[in-house]
Amino acid sequence: xxxxxxxxxxxxxxxxxxxxxxxxxxxxxxxxxxxxxxxxxxxxxxxxxxxxxxxxxxxxxxxxxxxxxxxxxxxxxxxxxxxxxxxxxxxxxxxxxxxxxxxxxxxxxxxxxxxxxxxxxxxxxxxxxxxxxxxxxxxxxxxxxxxxxxxxxxxxxxxxxxxxxxxxxxxxxxxxxxxxxxxxxxxxxxxxxxxxxxxxxxxxxxxxxxxxxxxxxx
Amino acid sequence: xxxxxxxxxxxxxxxxxxxxxxxxxxxxxxxxxxxxxxxxxxxxxxxxxxxxxxxxxxxxxxxxxxxxxxxxxxxxxxxxxxxxxxxxxxxxxxxxxxxxxxxxxxxxxxxxxxxxxxxxxxxxxxxxxxxxxxxxxxxxxxxxxxxxxxxxxxxxxxxxxxxxxxxxxxxxxxxxxxxxxxxxxxxxxxxxxxxxxxxxxxxxxxxxxxxxxxxxxxxxxxxxxxxxxxxxxx
Numbered sequence: 117x118x119x120x121x122x123x124x125x126x127x128x129x130x131x132x133x134x135x136x137x138x139x140x141x142x143x144x145x146x147x148x149x150x151x152x153x154x155x156x157x158x159x160x161x162x163x164x165x166x167x168x169x170x171x172x173x174x175x176x177x178x179x180x181x182x183x184x185x186x187x188x189x190x191x192x193x194x195x196x197x198x199x200x201x202x203x204x205x206x207x208x209x210x211x212x213x214x215x216x217x218x219x220x221x222x223x224x225x226x227x228x229x230x231x232x233x234x235x236x237x238x239x240x241x242x243x244x245x246x247x248x249x250x251x252x253x254x255x256x257x258x259x260x261x262x263x264x265x266x267x268x269x270x271x272x273x274x275x276x277x278x279x280x281x282x283x284x285x286x287x288x289x290x291x292x293x294x295x296x297x298x299x300x301x302x303x304x305x306x307x308x309x310x311x312x313x314x315x316x317x318x319x320x321x322x323x324x325x326x327x328x329x330x331x332x333x334x
Numbered sequence: 335x336x337x338x339x340x341x342x343x344x345x346x347x348x349x350x351x352x353x354x355x356x357x358x359x360x361x362x363x364x365x366x367x368x369x370x371x372x373x374x375x376x377x378x379x380x381x382x383x384x385x386x387x388x389x390x391x392x393x394x395x396x397x398x399x400x401x402x403x404x405x406x407x408x409x410x411x412x413x414x415x416x417x418x419x420x421x422x423x424x425x426x427x428x429x430x431x432x433x434x435x436x437x438x439x440x441x442x443x444x445x446x447x448x449x450x451x452x453x454x455x456x457x458x459x460x461x462x463x464x465x466x467x468x469x470x471x472x473x474x475x476x477x478x479x480x481x482x483x484x485x486x487x488x489x490x491x492x493x494x495x496x497x498x499x500x501x502x503x504x505x506x507x508x509x510x511x512x513x514x515x516x517x518x519x520x521x522x523x524x525x526x527x528x529x530x531x532x533x534x535x536x537x538x539x540x541x542x543x544x545x546x547x548x549x550x551x552x553x554x555x556x557x558x559x560x561x562x563x564x565x566x567x568x
Binding site for chain 1: 558
């Protein structure tokens with residue numbers, strides 16, 4: 117099984133040179149730690165920044181410089197600042213190449229649910245609906261099962277939907293899976309020590325297994 | 335040049351009335367009009383509709399207006415940091431219209447730019463689409479969203495001049511520029527107010543045409559919600 121940092125590390129291998137990338141809150145934020153130094157990429161913060169840098173040192177903290185998770189940040193050389201309307205314009209306009217975000221559930225046709233649990237306080241969708249409706253490539257970081265062992269990779273989402281037919285790839289604590297255009301989770305890689313049988317038993321939606329499934333190497 | 339300068343926050347909010355629609359710039363607690371919120375708290379107002387990406391925290395920002403029961407309705411994208419908000423929402427005292435963040439930004443932009451409605455893909459297939467007109471353009475579905483306008487828009491900028499021209503700093507810009515244009519009366523508070531002619535026209539983010547009142551703010555707290563530091567790097 118992968119821990120949170122390993123999920124982030126595995127997702128970082130999907131990043132390509134020259135991409136503009138939006139990282140969601142939680143595990144996706146950790147992906148930045150694992151992007152290889154020889155790749156030139158730009159991280160977008162939807163409150164209005166291209167070029168997120170590392171977290172600041174205590175002396176460099178600036179309350180006027182935060183990311184979408186409201187954490188204090190720095191800017192890299194070549195950064196640009198803009199309004200929230202401009203920011204979502206570049207998201208909706210398809211200029212951001214890759215969106216990485218967390219999910220509570222994903223369905224076999226790529227629907228995602230990650231903003232609301234009935235009966236619990238609704239905090240709001242923030243920018244998630246805009247991001248999933250527009251991004252050309254969406255990778256989801258998630259736990260394969262809930263704490264009580266229920267699969268979160270489903271035929272159909274049970275929670276309120278954030279966006280439909282949008283997820284392209286999932287990196288869970290157990291596996292890397294691709295969403296097939298015709299529907300179904302295609303198993304690409306197993307986490308170290310996790311068998312295909314275990315992944316099958318923990319995936320409620322249609323799982324497609326073809327040939328030998330390689331184990332991830334860290 | 336027209337002079338928009340007023341003395342202080344108290345004068346800025348003098349004609350704000352109950353049941354008005356108010357816009358507040360800011361993302362989280364970054365770039366919020368701290369002085370105007372304080373001045374509004376001194377007034378006896380109820381039934382306000384507040385358009386703001388977030389609802390402050392329990393003891394700062396719009397959270398303080400919620401505590402005083404001044405707010406009837408919030409139009410926001412994320413309201414997660416506020417326990418009093420949750421209590422009022424669950425008890426039915428407060429109404430909330432949750433709007434995807436990009437849709438919220440564009441609704442406000444549309445309000446200031448005279449565009450009554452627009453189509454966006456955000457929310458297709460979700461409860462946000464319920465009751466809204468859906469149309470297909472070039473093979474993809476979009477839903478119709480309406481503009482947002484306000485009786486008063488409260489803006490926080492870094493620098494401003496007496497003509498109402500504004501410059502923001504860092505990510506404190508966020509919703510401020512669109513709201514400046516969407517307010518019938520737009521009130522800007524700035525950290526540094528200078529005479530017209532001292533700001534470089536090439537660098538202006540919000541042209542003064544949108545601003546009716548401007549004043550030099552004071553005692554900015556600029557609270558940080560998630561103080562996050564790195565060891566050595568940065």
